[in-house]
Amino acid sequence: MPEYFQTKAYSHLIVLGIDELTNLEVPSVIIEKVEIYKEFPIHLKLNNQKAFGLIDYLIELPNGWVIIDHKTFPGHEDLWGDRAVSHLPQLQIYAHALEVASKKPVLEAWIHMPIVGKMVQFNQSDLVLSDGIVYSMS
DSSP, rough: GGGGGGSSSSTTEEEEEEHHHOOOOOOHHHHHSSSSEEEEEEEETTTTTEEEEEEEEEEEEEOOOOEEOOOOOOOHHHHHHHHHTHHHHHHHHHHHHHHHHSSSOOEEEEEEETTTEEEEEEEGGOOOOOOOOOOOOO
């Protein structure tokens, strides 16, 4: 496991490959009602700045949202975590906009790296925008 995933701030990150994803046991509550939106547009005005983006895959569950964002990255395994975290501000903006508009929480977000066949998970607590901080969209 890369050293990055053993750091205190992100020790809970999960990296899954296609083999692990196909073997996951999905709780029945998730299967009850799921809506999947592709290239879902997000518009946000925050601290007099406007942001716009497209969420690659947005999954609506009865109790909240899951964001999946694709990032092309052919890098080595020890770089995956840093690359995923570099996109965290974008995910935080998406999560904030969704929560304000829908009044439903974003439960988790994933960075999907299709070239290396891996996904990196961020928990709900990672997706909170810090007060007074405005990020630029990448």
